[in-house]
Amino acid sequence: MARKKTPEPKPAECLVCKGTGEVSRTVQVGRKHRTVGQQTGFCLNCLGSGEAPE
Structure with missing residues (x-):
């Protein structure tokens, strides 16, 4: 029986x-x-990854 991932x-x-x-x-x-x-720069909260820090 195969397991679903x-x-x-x-x-x-x-x-x-x-x-x-x-x-x-x-x-x-x-x-x-x-x-x-205005000037754009990378986000210092997530360091440019776009993912919420843990």
Whole structure:
């Protein structure tokens, strides 16, 4: 009799980046910290993997 393999559960998504692995940060320049735009970078919570840390 053959046993059925149960599918492995998918890891939970990171709550900070919502599973994308990237977050947007505001870029500020000058002494008065004037906002000039946004820049994307990898999520420090999941280190860019998109999976929730254990």
